[in-house]
Amino acid sequence: MRAGRNGTNGRTFHSVAATGLAFAFLMIAVCGPACADQDTIAALIKPLNLVAYRTGTIPPPFDGKTPAARPYSLANLRGKVVIVNFWASWCAECRPEMSALERLHRDFASRGLVMIGINAREDAATIGRYAKGLALTFPLLVDEDGKINALYGVVGLPATFIIGRDGRAVAFAVGMREWASAPAHALIEALLAEPATRMGAL
DSSP states (O other): OOOOOOOOOHHHHHHHHHHHHHHHHHHHHHHOGGGIIIIIHHHHHTTTTOEEOOTTOOOOOOEEEOTTOOEEEGGGGTTSEEEEEEEOTTOTTHHHHHHHHHHHHHHHGGGTEEEEEEESSOOHHHHHHHHHHHTOOSOEEBOTTOHHHHHTTOOSSSEEEEEOTTSOEEEEEESOOOTTSHHHHHHHHHHHTSOSOSSOOO
16 A cells, blocks of 8 residues: 655645635635535645545544553544644654644644644654654654554555544545645644534444
8 A cells, every 4th residue: 555655746736725725715615614525625635646535434433542641532533623743753754844744733723623642663752762852742652562554554654544533534644745835724623613413323
């Protein structure tokens, strides 16, 4: 399961992104938030080269702890837009991506976005040093035995999974993506505009 990196050149990427964003904003203007989870979301994931899930897909529930032993459960995040990112300190692409995810976290956390980083089989001390070095403020979970990684079928890093307010799996990516970009912001805006009760609980 290897989704390719976004290797399009700048001109092509911005052209596709602009077209997708224009369509998305038009749909929001015409339909409002009610249809943001259909046509708009489909248009917004394309510029980021994300893989969409089939309608009705529910992500596997998980429980984990931070290096400070603070517990986190996906089940407790009902009603939030959740980004789950799998990473490791030795992963070269993870470092710039984690900084971009931190910016997303700071921009949207107050509006209902929850960012969770799940480490790939490293100890709490390593995770703590990494977080301090990059000034990360969103929760990073320990997964030394790799159970959560296996649950999500992670075979390459970084890997990112997006979950809607209603608990549905929206899309995923394997490999670094431009999370600080305008298309990423537009996608998060659209997901935050959705109701939390369309599909049911996590």
